Structure formats: structure tokens, C-alpha cells
Amino acid sequence: MKRLALLLLFTLPLFSNAQDLDSLVMTNGDLIVGEIKSMDRGVVEIETDYSDSNFKIEWSGIQKMFCHTNFLISLSDGRRYNGHITSTTPETFHIISDEDGTVDVTPNDIVYLKSVNQSFLSKLSANIDLGYSYTKANNLSQLNLGTFLGYTSNRWSATLTGTSLRSTQDNSDDIARNEGNLTGNYFLPHDFYFTASAGYLTNTEQSINLRLIFSGGFGKYIIHTNTAYWGFSTGASYLNETFSPVTDETTGQSTTADPRSSAEWYLGTEVNLFDTGDLSFFTGAKGYRSLSNEDRWRADVNANIKYDLPLDFYIKMGYNMNYDSKPAEAGKEVDFQYTFGFGWEL
Known part of the structure; x- marks a missing residue:
């Protein structure tokens, strides 16, 4: 019983951390898990635990994404949102915002992402x-x-x-x-x-x-x-x-x-x-x-x-x-x- 309690004690934080990460499914089937820092000029920058430096990935190479990070999001028609992004199909991404609810867009509609928290920096x-x-x-x-x-x-x-x-x-x-x-x-x-x-x-x-x-x-x-x-x-x-x-x-x-x-x-x-x-x-x-x-x-x-x-x-x-x-x-x-x-x- 003590061993089970110790196992839960050490593994629960790992599951908690995993739930806070972002997952990217690439067009070639690869899965990348980490924290997305930004997407600008068609390039996504993501921080992972298994690399000393951040990965840079072409936005066009992403098929699906499941994100817990909160972003500043800019669309090609000028709309701007605060929220996170999930997707179920390659054609539709869902922006989930506290202020505007769920907004469905295509990947090409998204022109800028910036991970943010409440800090100025x-x-x-x-x-x-x-x-x-x-x-x-x-x-x-x-x-x-x-x-x-x-x-x-x-x-x-x-x-x-x-x-x-x-x-x-x-x-x-x-x-x-x-x-x-x-x-x-x-x-x-x-x-x-x-x-x-x-x-x-x-x-x-x-x-x-x-x-x-x-x-x-x-x-x-x-x-x-x-x-x-x-x-x-x-x-x-x-x-x-x-x-x-x-x-x-x-x-x-x-x-x-x-x-x-x-x-x-x-x-x-x-x-x-x-x-x-x-x-x-x-x-x-x-x-x-x-x-x-x-x-x-x-x-x-x-x-x-x-x-x-x-x-x-x-x-x-x-x-x-x-x-x-x-x-x-x-x-x-x-x-x-x-x-x-x-x-x-x-």
C-alpha cells in the first residue's frame, strides 16, 4: 500500500505537467509535445524537454494541434483573440476564448501567435x-x-x-x-x-x-x-x-x-x-x-x-x-x- 502511495505521489505531477503541454501532429504523422512560444512569419517555435534549444517548425507542416497555452492570436482579416487552440480535422482549428467563446477558422487564417501570461515581459x-x-x-x-x-x-x-x-x-x-x-x-x-x-x-x-x-x-x-x-x-x-x-x-x-x-x-x-x-x-x-x-x-x-x-x-x-x-x-x-x-x- 505504501509503495502504491509513493508511486502515485511521484507520477501525478508528471500527468499534471503533461496536461499543461501543447501537442502538434505533423503532416508526416510525427507528434511533437512541448510548449508553443510563438508563430510568426509562418514559423512555429516550440520548447520541449528533450532538446536544449527550441524547435522551429513550418506552420504549413502542422496537421492538428491541441494546446493548453494561452495565446495572443491574429487572423488574416484583422480579428484578434486571447485564447487557446484545438483541432479535430486538418481543415478547421478552434479558437477557444473566454471573451468570444469558440471561433472556427482555417489554419491559413491564423497569421500570428504569441504565448502570453499576465506578465509584462x-x-x-x-x-x-x-x-x-x-x-x-x-x-x-x-x-x-x-x-x-x-x-x-x-x-x-x-x-x-x-x-x-x-x-x-x-x-x-x-x-x-x-x-x-x-x-x-x-x-x-x-x-x-x-x-x-x-x-x-x-x-x-x-x-x-x-x-x-x-x-x-x-x-x-x-x-x-x-x-x-x-x-x-x-x-x-x-x-x-x-x-x-x-x-x-x-x-x-x-x-x-x-x-x-x-x-x-x-x-x-x-x-x-x-x-x-x-x-x-x-x-x-x-x-x-x-x-x-x-x-x-x-x-x-x-x-x-x-x-x-x-x-x-x-x-x-x-x-x-x-x-x-x-x-x-x-x-x-x-x-x-x-x-x-x-x-x-x-
């Missing part, structure tokens, strides 16, 4: 990358740094991004460029959203001492699947700029452009493609038309290609371009940079 994501290059011919040295911090809840999200570049070479002025943006989105039905942002830019190449920009508007995802998304946004912005002194090479005299403040209208778009194995591609562009000076146009473009490595490391190539039809220094309408970095993501 469970809803965070972050990455950081660093790059350095050196060219002996002209003693060119370049250092670049990129950071990202994101928070996602059921109804809204916030991101904080930053980039920094330093470049030096013989017989040329040093170049320094720093940029940061804080963006918040509030999600609406049918993949619409409100958006607001605040950002800054310093750029010695275009003699920008400090550019501050505050924007507000709305947007919509035209394509929003677990393989790609494409969206547009539009709204109004307020721009405030101060400039660095510019030296005339002929006379040697320095002049500084007057500070500028203006209201603008903007139109932006973003494309993200990630159904390419370990590769993902992102590009974003915004065009600005000044409302107080109709002759002035501005554009900001950025693009990157990221290749995922084991243990959440990655390598990334990036491109940034700033265009200003009325720059502080004549002939400096366009500035662009290419970067290469090695990073890690949370």
Missing part, C-alpha cells in the same frame, strides 16, 4: 545587431548598430527602433548618422489601425543637426497572411529641424541655415516577405509633402534582408535612403547607406 520582443567594415585602400572604417524593442497586446502594439552609423576615411570629413523612432498602433476591425509616432534624425552628411518629426494617421493591411504582409498608411506630421554649419570650400566661410518648422502630409507603405526558409525581406517607404512649402518633398526608404542562424542569431544586410528636395546644403538632396551586421533576437 511575456509580451516583449527585442533584437540587436552590430556591424563593422574596413577598407585598406582609403583607410575607410565603418561601424553600425541597430536595435529593436517591441510590445504586443491584443488591441495595440508599440515599437522602439534605433540605428547608429559612424564612418571615417582619409581626406574626408567623418560621417555620423543616428536615427530613432517610437511607434504605437491601435488595431481596428478588418485590418485597419490607428498609428502615431515620434522620431529623430541627426545626419552630418546632410548637415542635419537635429530633425524631430511627430506623425499621426491610420493604415490598413492589404495582404496579411502567415507568408507575407503588405500595408499602407497615411496621415499628417509636424517637422522641426535645426542644421549644422556649412563651410564654403571657395571662401572658407561658414553659414548655418535657419531652423525650419512645417506641417506635412505623408503616405507610407511596408512589405514583409518571409515564406523563404530562413530568409526574410522587409522594405518600408514614406513620402512627405510639405503643406507650408509646396515645393518641398521628402522621402525615407529602408530595406533589409535577414538570414536566421541557430540559437536566435542572425545576419542582416540593410539599406537606408533619405531624400530632401530642399536640403540645408545644396547638392546634398540624397543620402544613403549600406550596412551589414550580426545580431541576436529575443
